[in-house]
Amino acid sequence: MPIIDSYTILGSWPQAEVDLSVEALAAGMQARGVSRCLVSHTTAVFYDTVLGNDLAVQLSRQYEPLLPAAVINPLRYPDCLAEIDRCLSGGIKVFRLCPREHAYPFSAQVGPLREVLRRLEPAALLLADLVGLPQPVIGAEIEDLLPGPTAVTVDAEQLGVAIWSAKQGQNLWIETSRLDSGGAVEAAVKHVGAARVIFGSGAPLRSLGSAVMSVQYAEMSEPDRAAIFEGNVLRVLA
């Protein structure tokens, strides 16, 4: 079954010595049959979005299966708006928000985030890793502001809030990399619909095999699994 991994990260991990090279990611992709990856760069997350996003673009040019996911930090307002415009004009379709690393709640209470989301209207897909944020992990009013499909990474404890938010509209999607609890992927499919769940791994920081097998072990129909592994991301990137 073909797989698109919507959550990968390359660069240098500041908290431990981990091999986050293209080679490490490519080896895992080959072993697990992953055909494409949406990739962000650690430099964009932890240091400078402009430099880091350029590095992600460079890596995606070196290795065709990679598609850059540009990191945007709303707290760097108004420069973040210029970075969105620069990335969009450079052909980037996928963007990543990092509320935990950049220390803001995923909520409409953050004024710059409201403007960032408006400016991201032309994007095909937004990604946001919310694991580690305090509850409620998603502001109750955020769904109204999402400009298009926005896949959030949540863990099993946060999933209930994510499901509630997803039910308020059509734009909040769920990414699977931290849904490694028994029954969690199934719950996302049941309550949000397989058409709004996408596969992600966190590789090469985290084990790609573990992420893939979590979804393979989840009990669902094969068409639903195919949509999660590949179809949904293909649809929005088309």
Added chain:
Amino acid sequence: MPGVDIHAEVGKGAWVTADATRLQHAFQRARFDLMALASRRALAGDIGAGNAEVKALLDAFPQARGWVVVNPAYPDRSSEEMRRYLGSAKWLGAMLNPVLCGQSLMSADSREVLNAYRRYTKPILIHTADEPAVRELEETAKEFSTLKFIAGGGGGESWHSCLIAAKRTTNIFLEPFTGGAHRGKLEAILELLGAHRVLFASGYPNLNPGAALGMLLDAKINDADKQTILTTSSVRLFGLTRTVE
């Protein structure tokens, strides 16, 4: 690849209730030979009713083994539970989760429970989630040098500290599968410690069994070491029958 799952739990999880039917389904799907169960109800405080739930499963399910959950907040009841169950080979040992008990492993009550446990000569599984827990486990393992300790979760994000602690303290075994799917973790553990002190656990229902199995299958270690982790280490540590190998 058959194997021994040294830690699954019976009871209500966040998104699935691991009752007898679901446990059996998970067990068969993963093709485990043995699955060792602890009670989530017991871990949540009701050790009497919770451990009895596990006893009922052990009676009904020949391939199940059990963990007696102990809680230092109830040292006398913990001793009773140990006396009630640990004479049987179907119980692998005791399990203690300091976080859920709200008790440090260094507390007087924890010491009392560990002292009472010495006579059973079975391993004890201690949930070891972070750096302070690793330090407490190492100190405790040194003090109770005749006991064998299993670091459940293998230190979580502090897995490297836990690995160093296990290297320094030969009566600590590692169960790293329920502490996060860090890539490269198993390879590092095997390089420093060897496969014979590493045990496999699914963590079901806190985790989907695929998460742990995928982590093991992905690791760049040879098949013999994978088999040791899945089976031989537990067979040796718990004195299981050779049929599970």
